[in-house]
Amino acid sequence: xxxxxxxxxxVKKDDxxxxxxxxxxxxxxxxxxxxxALFAVLLALWEAGVRYKLIDSFFTSQPSxxxxxxxxxxxxxxxxxxxxxxxxxxxxxxxxGTAVGGIVGFIFGWFEKVADLLDPFIxxxxxxxxxxxxxxxxxxxxxxxxxxxxxxxxxxxxxxxYNTYAGVRDVSRELVDIVRLMGAGTLQVLxxxxxxxxxxxxxxxxxxxxxxxLIGAVVGEMMASNRGIGFLLTNSTGQFDTAGAxxxxxxxxxxxxxxxxxxxxxxxxxxxxxxxQR
Amino acid sequence: xxxxxGVTKKFYKRDAEVVALRNVSFxxxxxRFVSVVGPSGCGKSTLLNLSxxxxxxxxxxxxxxxxxxxxxxxxxxxxxxxxNLLEWSTVYDNIVIALRIRRMPRQKQKELADYYLxxxxxxxxxxHYPMELSGGMRKRASLARTLIYSPELVxxxxxxxxxxxxxxxxxxxxxLRVWELEKxxxxxxxxxxxxxITLSDQVVVLSARPGTVKAIIDIDLxxxxxxxxxxxxxxxxxxxxxxxxxxxxxxxxxxxx
Numbered sequence: 001x002x003x004x005x006x007x008x009x010x011v012k013k014d015d016x017x018x019x020x021x022x023x024x025x026x027x028x029x030x031x032x033x034x035x036x037a038l039f040a041v042l043l044a045l046w047e048a049g050v051r052y053k054l055i056d057s058f059f060t061s062q063p064s065x066x067x068x069x070x071x072x073x074x075x076x077x078x079x080x081x082x083x084x085x086x087x088x089x090x091x092x093x094x095x096x097g098t099a100v101g102g103i104v105g106f107i108f109g110w111f112e113k114v115a116d117l118l119d120p121f122i123x124x125x126x127x128x129x130x131x132x133x134x135x136x137x138x139x140x141x142x143x144x145x146x147x148x149x150x151x152x153x154x155x156x157x158x159x160x161x162y163n164t165y166a167g168v169r170d171v172s173r174e175l176v177d178i179v180r181l182m183g184a185g186t187l188q189v190l191x192x193x194x195x196x197x198x199x200x201x202x203x204x205x206x207x208x209x210x211x212x213x214l215i216g217a218v219v220g221e222m223m224a225s226n227r228g229i230g231f232l233l234t235n236s237t238g239q240f241d242t243a244g245a246x247x248x249x250x251x252x253x254x255x256x257x258x259x260x261x262x263x264x265x266x267x268x269x270x271x272x273x274x275x276x277q278r
Numbered sequence: 279x280x281x282x283x284g285v286t287k288k289f290y291k292r293d294a295e296v297v298a299l300r301n302v303s304f305x306x307x308x309x310r311f312v313s314v315v316g317p318s319g320c321g322k323s324t325l326l327n328l329s330x331x332x333x334x335x336x337x338x339x340x341x342x343x344x345x346x347x348x349x350x351x352x353x354x355x356x357x358x359x360x361x362n363l364l365e366w367s368t369v370y371d372n373i374v375i376a377l378r379i380r381r382m383p384r385q386k387q388k389e390l391a392d393y394y395l396x397x398x399x400x401x402x403x404x405x406h407y408p409m410e411l412s413g414g415m416r417k418r419a420s421l422a423r424t425l426i427y428s429p430e431l432v433x434x435x436x437x438x439x440x441x442x443x444x445x446x447x448x449x450x451x452x453x454l455r456v457w458e459l460e461k462x463x464x465x466x467x468x469x470x471x472x473x474x475i476t477l478s479d480q481v482v483v484l485s486a487r488p489g490t491v492k493a494i495i496d497i498d499l500x501x502x503x504x505x506x507x508x509x510x511x512x513x514x515x516x517x518x519x520x521x522x523x524x525x526x527x528x529x530x531x532x533x534x535x
Contacts, residue, residue, distance in 0.1 A: 175362040177332055182376035182427060183352045192375065196366045273366045273407040 058242065065243040066250065073247065078232070086229040087255060089145055089217035093152020094209060094259075100153070101160030102202065108161075109168025110194070126162070130155045131219050143224040152216030156209045163205025167198030200274070203267045210260045214252060229255075279463050280329055280431060281305035284338035287324050297488035298324045301338070304482055304491055306431075306465060311457060313466040313474035315525065316484030316492075317532035322467045324489075326433045329465070330354055342431075355429035359436045361420040363408040369419050370395070370404040376427035394422040397456065414445045418452065425456065431463040439470065450476055450505040458502055471525070475517055476505045483524050486532040493524050 043063045049055040050062040057065070073079045108115040108122075134151055141147040171194050179193050221230025229248050236244025287299040298321035306312045314322050327333045328340050331351040340347045363372050370391060377387045395401045398418040408416055417437065424432060438446045454477065457464065468474050474481050475497055483492040499513060508514050 172360070172362055174358045174360065175364075177330070178356045178358065178362055179375070179379070180332075180350055181330055181352055181354050181356050181429075182379050184379045188379055192379070193364070196364070199366070271366070273368075273409065 058240070061242040061246050066246045069241075069243045069247040070250065073232075079251075082228050082232050083251060083255070085145065085227045086214075086217050086221065086252075089148040089220070089228065090152055090213040090255070090259065093149045093216050094156050094213040096149065097153035097156025097213070098160045098206060098209065101157040101205075102164050104157075105161040105164025105202075106168055106195075106198075109165045109198070110190070115165070122161075126158055130158070131215070134220055134223050137220075138224050148217045148220035148225070148228070151220045152213050155212045155216045159209045159212060160202070160205045163208075164198060164202050167201030168194055170201065171197045200271060203263075203271060207260070207263050207267070210263055211256055213259070214256055218252065279306050279308040279310075279343060280465065281341040282325070282328075282338070283341065285325075285328065285335045285340060286337040287321065287328065287333075288336045299335075300488040300490050302484075302489065302491055303338075304494055306463060306480075308430075308463050309461050310479045311464045311466065311477055312480045312482060313468055313478040314482045314484060315468055315471055315474045315521070316489060317486045317525070317529045318469060319487050319532055320484045320528075321487065321489035322469075322484065323435055326356070326435055326465070326467060329431075329433065330356060353430045355424035355427070355432040357420055357424055357432065357434045357437045359439055361408075361416045363416060363419055363423070365408050368405050368407055369400055369411070372408065372419055373400075373423045373426055375423065380427065390426050394426045397425075397459075398422045398452075412445075413441050414449060417441065417449055421453070421456070425460060425462070428460075429462075431465060433465045433467075435467045436469065437466075438473065439468070446473070447505055453477065454503055454505065471518060471521055472509060475499075475514060475521065476503065476508055481521060483521060486528040492528070493521075495521060 046055070046060070047063050050057045050060065070079075108118070130151070133154060134147070137147045137151055141150060175193055175197070176189055179189055184192065217228065218230035218233070221228035222234050225231050229251050232251075233245055233248040236242075236248060282302050282304055285299055285302045286297070289296045289298060302325070314325060316322055324333070328335055329342065329347060329351065331347045331349050334348075342351055342353070364375065367375070373394060374387045374391050377390065382390075391404075392401075395404055398421060400415065400418060400422065403411060403415060403419075408419065411419065420437075438449050441449060450473065466474070466477060478497050481495045481497060483495065484490065485492045495517070497517060499508060499511075499517075
């Protein structure tokens with residue numbers, strides 16, 4: 001469960017022996033340049049395809065229109081009205097889901113008996129597609145921001161919970177014994193050994209959770225609301241405005257990339273011992 | 279210092295009873311280097327867990343300085359086969375962890391750490407993370423981490439068995455050098471006979487499961503010892519053969535099981 005959804009760029013490549021000396025900065029710059037060129041070519045093809053009537057603009061819109069729509073939204077105040085809402089929902093849901101999932105996962109991992117007792121219940125709820133809870137949440141919490149936050153938190157909770165649980169379970173018993181012989185009490189064992197040791201696995205959960213946090217927020221907005229990017233999306237398609245729909249998707253990509261970047265930065269700092277690997 | 283009196287330890291694997299140790303009695307005097315050898319699965323590691331108070335004997339008793347071990351024994355140091363360093367901490371932070379746990383003043387921590395880093399040849403690696411170290415350096419770091427809080431007795435559970443032959447030899451030299459200096463009591467578990475004889479004052483031979491004491495052999499080889507030279511002397515070879523004779527049948531038995 002935890003292996004998928006991890007960006008390709010984080011897959012570790014082995015150091016290979018090369019025939020020639022290379023300048024890593026130059027290689028990097030060239031790579032980025034080629035990527036940008038590729039992106040530009042794709043946009044140009046899209047635009048040209050629509051202009052020369054090879055593609056029907058009604059279904060695919062075209063890059064110039066999409067940028068135009070984004071510009072209109074920026075000027076017309078729609079961006080300020082809708083974007084922060086979605087970010088806030090995703091962010092708060094993410095934080096709450098992570099906190100609760102982390103704590104519960106920790107308790108389950110540390111107290112085996114609790115885990116044994118509650119295991120079937122957790123499995124049952126886990127196998128439920130969480131977005132299916134959205135209609136009930138709307139009934140319970142209304143169509144405001146609360147429903148989206150709770151939906152997001154529920155999705156994130158399970159991802160973080162499972163990884164934290166596995167991480168705490170995996171902590172070396174020997175290491176715990178060694179530290180106890182040094183005179184460490186339970187709190188010190190938890191703080192100095194179990195938490196940092198589980199952190200690697202917990203972060204896998206966090207990173208996988210970012211895109212899911214947006215799913216919670218956007219699905220919630222699409223079902224019932226008059227604000228947020230999910231609303232922009234359904235509202236645009238409702239008016240057959242494909243440019244608007246694509247513009248909303250662009251916004252989601254930007255937000256998702258940004259949130260993911262924050263997690264990666266945090267991970268780089270907290271797990272800096274891993275980056276020094278030879 | 280440490281005494282096993284008629285110690286028996288049973289485990290349960292589902293319904294089956296597994297006797298790890300049966301009526302084991304021997305003792306380790308202060309300042310001695312004692313090795314326990316035996317075929318795999320003879321309950322060597324169980325002995326350590328009992329002395330550490332991590333588990334309790336089914337029958338008999340374990341005495342530490344004349345008192346029965348009933349709780350975690352924090353006078354001991356424990357070095358395992360996997361070095362169990364804290365991967366997320368630098369070598370320095372790894373070495374001082376016991377001192378931090380014991381809330382020793384920072385300055386005092388630094389002094390001790392500097393001494394042991396130097397003793398183990400790790401001064402230049404203080405700021406490195408364990409992942410950047412070689413196998414031998416990791417071992418020296420785990421040794422430093424244990425010695426720094428001066429436990430009275432150091433238990434070592436096959437500490438060098440994952441190292442290649444040359445590094446292992448160097449670690450033997452290193453360990454002997456430090457031991458001559460610190461005069462700790464050491465309880466060393468291994469299945470490597472050469473290692474046991476090279477390092478120890480006394481070798482306790484355990485039988486195949488259930489582990490019982492087959493023989494206790496004093497190793498009267500002169501000290502200080504040079505592991506590489508020692509292993510080619512006639513005296514060493516003579517002792518080696520004697521212990522091997524004792525062990526051979528049991529190793530066959532445990533292989534067949």
